[in-house]
Amino acid sequence: MAKPGEHKTVQSRILHYAEQLGWRVVSRSEAEARRGFKDGDKLEQRCRGTDLFFSELLYDKALEFNPRLPDDLPALLRRFALLSSDIFGNRAALDLIRGHGKFSVNDEKRELDLQLIAFDDIGKPPAQWRNVYEVTEEYSVHNGYYGNRADVVFLINGIPVLVIECKNANKDEAIALGIDQLRRYHEETPEMMVPPQLFTVTEAIGFAYGITWNTVRRNIFNWRGDEVGDLEQKIKSFCQIDTLLGFLQDYIVFAEKDEELNKFILRQHQARAVEKVLARAHDPSKSRGLIWHTQGSGKTFTMIKAAERLYKAPDSDKPTVLLMIDRNELEDQMIRNLKALGVDAARQAMNIKDLADILKSDYRGIVVTMMHKFRGMPANLNGRRNIYVLIDEAHRTTGGDLGTYLMAAIPNATYIGFSGTPIDKTAYGKGTFKTFGIDDQEGYTDKYSIRDSIEDGTTLELYYDLAPNELLVPKEDLEKEFLNLAESEGVSDIEELNKILERAVNTKNFLKGAARVPIVAQYVADHYTQNVEPLGYKAFLVCVDREACELYKDALDKILPSHYSDVIISHNHNDSKGLKRFHYDEKKEKNIRKEFAKFGTYPKILIVTEKLLTGYDAPILYAMYLDKPMRDHTLLQAIARVNRPYENEREELVKPHGFVLDFIGLFDKLEKALAFDSEEVNACVKDIALLKGLFKAKMESKAPVYMQLIQHNFNDKDVDNLIEHFRDKERRKAFFKEYKAIEMLYEIISPDVFLRPYIDDYATVSNIYAVVAKAYAKRVYVDKAFQKKTNALVQAKVSSTQIGESSGIYRLNAQTIELIKSQHEGKNTKVINLVKSIEKNAEEQSDDPFLVTMAERAQQVLDSYESRQESTQKALDKLLELMQENEQRKQAQAEKGFDGMTYFVFCQLLDHGLADAEAVSVKIGEAFVTQPNWLKSEDAYRELRQSIVFALFGVLQDMNEITAIADELLRLIAKAHKAKR
Known part of the structure; x- marks a missing residue:
């Protein structure tokens, strides 16, 4: 059966479409020769800073565009080689690309602009192009510690400017995987990402693009084309010569944000x-x-x-x-x-x-x-x-x-x-x-x-809910003093709005009433701590005026720790002593705004009335507690503070939408409050009741299909049956996707009395997910485990036999094989637990490369099992055989008295037919002990390699053979360390 492949379906097609646009396709072998690689060189030996370029072409074009440039190729390459491997180096590279570099003309004692790319190619036919446009594939780089290989790289005049990562169309989370790979390039081989300015990731269906040195998810965008999945159209629009030159010349911007250099497109x-x-x-x-x-x-x-x-x-x-x-x-x-x-x-x-x-x-x-x-x-x-x-x-x-x-x-x-x-x-x-x-x-x-x-995905939808009726502004006051006033229509300035509200005496008295403020503060505190804080986000409390900000700060401080909230208001020299507490100087206010925008810091609630309602960008802001009458532009600008996308990979947060809790009653009068085209309003603002309806529909139509898989009150037979049922990847993928949608709805809605009829069923479905995810998922993007509220529910409601370390992870020793055979759990469960055990033991015993190899072989067995190429019994037999081989290996290793590293080296040397392998492997093992930081320090790596070469030199004469064995040992052991990470 034909299957889509990364190279056939995506990578080779990109090269084909690029060629039709006028890019010359350079084979990998030609590209490596032009980068200075020599035949027979290993990757670790040949890749360094200046061989990122097609150097001769770069120099030829530089001489063509700059006739007075000194005849000195190394000096030109040093301009790039000396750039720092970070965002500052990337900015300097773009300056060079844009012609902002300088070179000295000694006989004239002056400096001239250095032109490396002719941007006047824009709009010209190919016959008149001055630049050379090339594209190549499998673009490898190694810096002595790590090696990476980009799928496709576009170069202009020998300078790499665009990197494309290609993924298989049938791979789960393909775009996310590609973006993670690009992030890894920045971390492991940052010099590789200094010249390129743009990247894209595609699996032939989606087409995400962004700029290097800014791989935050909210700054990665989908390239809009005429049709979804039309790879040809996307390549021919994004990689079109004029488009790329336009990006490089004009549409990549470096700017400071919060005193840090950022890059934008x-x-x-x-x-x-x-x-x-x-x-x-x-x-x-x-x-x-x-x-x-x-x-x-x-x-x-x-x-x-x-x-x-x-x-x-x-x-x-x-x-x-x-x-x-x-x-x-x-x-x-x-x-x-x-x-x-x-x-x-x-x-x-x-x-x-x-x-x-x-x-x-x-x-x-x-x-x-x-x-x-x-x-x-x-x-x-x-x-x-x-x-x-x-x-x-x-x-x-x-x-x-x-x-x-x-x-x-x-x-x-x-x-x-x-x-x-x-x-x-x-x-x-x-x-x-x-x-x-x-x-x-x-x-x-x-x-x-x-x-x-x-x-x-530039902005998010906004969902709203109304506070209890007794807390809302009386309808007659709201309409008489605000909504029905002709002068309040179309108000687009917060200062104009405040003037109108000054005359709304009854409304303001109600909002700041001595009895109401503590009740609203309690409601806000409860809602935040129960609904918003568990999600990891922050909130605004928008008060009717500055005096109200003071009242709510004092009320909240009686309920929550004082550092939970802070007040940002404008200053007035006539302010009361209480308000002057919040007359922060510019530095302190700036710091509060900066800290609020971070994850896990304080304050978590900002109390405002005017400041920050326009222009302030804090994507972590999720909830707005609206206690100030607004309408039209002022309302839309204010609530737009919560519609910014937010993603925190470390904390696995992806903001689903923004939320407004209305204490005024405006959203009950949307047609008056937002006098815009109804299509625009409906696209943006939605009642949270819609989410409740969606949760109800999913729990009543989807959940029963999964719940019927549990026949024995979640005992070991149910676990084994779940593993067998979800052995099929597509079935498992569909379940994960459906469950995550249900879980996110629960997290947003909870706690709410609406959920009461669904609690038990939801907990059961969550437990099913826990079993299946722990059994099969190597990595679940966005959420590896439960969201916080769901996790608390599962802990409280369900006592399950989830696969876990306490019951399912085995220590690999001589007794384990018999123990596994004697246990009553199902064969499916044994297969999964064995693979997990092998992987966990490999992670824990970092000095034993054999276990990493064993884990790789176990994963191959699991892959065959999942795709039903192997029966359950055969997969189990192969895993037990792996364990038996490992026991035999450990016995032989113990007889030699070697640790895992030394014995691994010994076996490799035996494979090479080396005489006196035992003595040499001891010396090499000792060398690894003396250089524990060899994967992090170039000096330590060099010292270690030299020690290995000296150890081999005593028994071998051919220097090429010696260095080949040394580099092979380092590669294999580095691979083992990388797998453990």
Whole structure:
């Protein structure tokens, strides 16, 4: 039967499609020769830093592009070889690729730019290409400690720029496996990942892409194509020459976040918007545009990159670009990010007069400013056409007189508005369309909707629940003082909202009532500790005003330890003594925000009313306790704080969605609270009752199928039957997937009275999963074991005979074989327990390479058993035979008086027909003892290898044979150590 294979189905097809795009396919043998490998060299001997490149081609192109470059190939290669093997080295490599490197022309006593890649190939036909585009496979690297081999590597002018990992289409979690492999490359052979800037992982169905040195799951994206699984289309769009050159030249960004260097890639919708902004700005017949990219989709980077591209574009003709932002704290950040992109001509308008002087003086460059600095600005300060204004949060920034002052001061400018929320249906929304959308039939120049974002995994769905009725704002007060007020419609600024709420006397009195605050605080504390904290996430408590923040902090401190929560508010010099407790200086507030965004740190609940409700990005934030009336843009911006994807591989957390617990009653009036297109609202905000319905449906339709497998109250016969039933991989895979979906629903909903009828059945299904997973799963991605609440339930509800160390793991000794034969458990259980026992003993006895080899052979038996190539009895016989061989080996080893390592070396030397193998193996065994860090230290590795060579030199004369045996021993023992890790 034909089966999909990694090379046939994926790897060879990528090479074929790349060749059709104009990439020359270089065979592995040719690639290794061009990298300086010699015939007969072992991988460990031949791979070092500079042989990552096709060096001669790199130098030839460098001389072609830089005629005055000194004739010194080693000096050019040293530029790359000396780069640090980390994100900083990767940034420096990209600078070299982009032509930001320098070289000295001694006779002229000056420096010139070093060009290594010609980016003007973009848009040209192949006959006019100046670069050489090549692709090869099985690209191996070894650094003396570890060796890795990338499946496919794309090179431009001999520089590797893209790595593709290929996986078999029928392999479980293929994309996750490929990403893990790339993470391993960064850890084990980091020098391999210094020049490449991008990676993709595919199994011919999915196609994930990202940038090197940022393999966090939320920064790995699916390449959107026309059809799912169309590998040809994805390769021919992603690996198209213009696309890759565009990524390298423009759409990879390094920026500081929380004082750490981070690397980002602009996604398809971001790059598309930037190109549209450039096209609109250079269109002589149009001067307005509107970019709607939903919250959390990278709008800030889109604006920064658009500003940089506009400034540098020849068609802009030395322009002035105004970056209009909506928050003071963003001004410095914008300037820093522009500098990081290499834009020196960027300045901040410090005040109204400074901005007027900049415009009057005809300054050419990028100006970062805010709308309020246009207040009272004279008309016709600058009438140039090539002034481009990029306005953040355009749905509110240009409202009122300020927008008039702006457009009168620079009447011929092009205005591009950016918005993170949909344009609402109110008069304000219509005004935004009128201001920015007049040149586009649909009103938008580019749109990346909430639905698009959720489909891409850029943001998550939001689920809500209502607090008990007695805690909700009385409906008549809410409607009279807020929802029915015409002036509250379309409110897009938190300050405007606060002014409206100041007049909502009854509502505010209710929200801050002395009797209500302790009850709500208790409800929040209980919900957080029971529903959210066990999941590993954090929460916001959004209060109606700053005084309410103080009230809730004091109330929570009576229930939870004081370090569980903290308050972030703006300062007012008239504040009470109680509020001044939270007048943190900039450094302390910054530290609180930073610690909150981390896993397992305090605070776990932030109490806010205005600050952090826009712009603050903490993906670990899962729950929002909403106790402040909001609507439209302010509500959508606030709840969008909890919709950021989050993954923590170490803790095995993958955030399923965001959650809002509504203490106001807004979500009971969604059509009034969110005056946007209903399709957008429904894509984003969902009632948690939907999750309860889904859990109920799965427990009533799926769970009984699995529960009927338990016939004997979970005794040993049930365990054996489960192992046999789920021996089929596809059946097992389907069960794991179904169970994990049910488990996640339980974790989210629990504790809730709704779950009471399902508790016993759910615990039984969880126990079935425990047995099957422990028996078969080598690794379960996302969740290796139970989630926390499920684990507590299983411990409390079920006393089972799960396979575990206490009853199923054997010590490998002479009595074990007879013990296994005499036990009454089923043969299926014996097979599984034997394999687990062999693997565990191999892990524990780290000085015995034989056990690792034995574990590998046991795994082969298990694979044959699972695929039903071996009967249960035959698999059991083979495993017992392995144990018998191991006992014989241990007896022979004991007679020699050798430890496991020395005897392993002795056997290898005997296989090579070496005379006096016993004495030599003792010397080599002692050498391993004296260099315990040989796998971590290059010096220790070198010393150990030298000791092995000296030991062999006494009995062999051929140096080639000596080094071959030494390297083979090191390879085998390193492999054993790696397997144990």
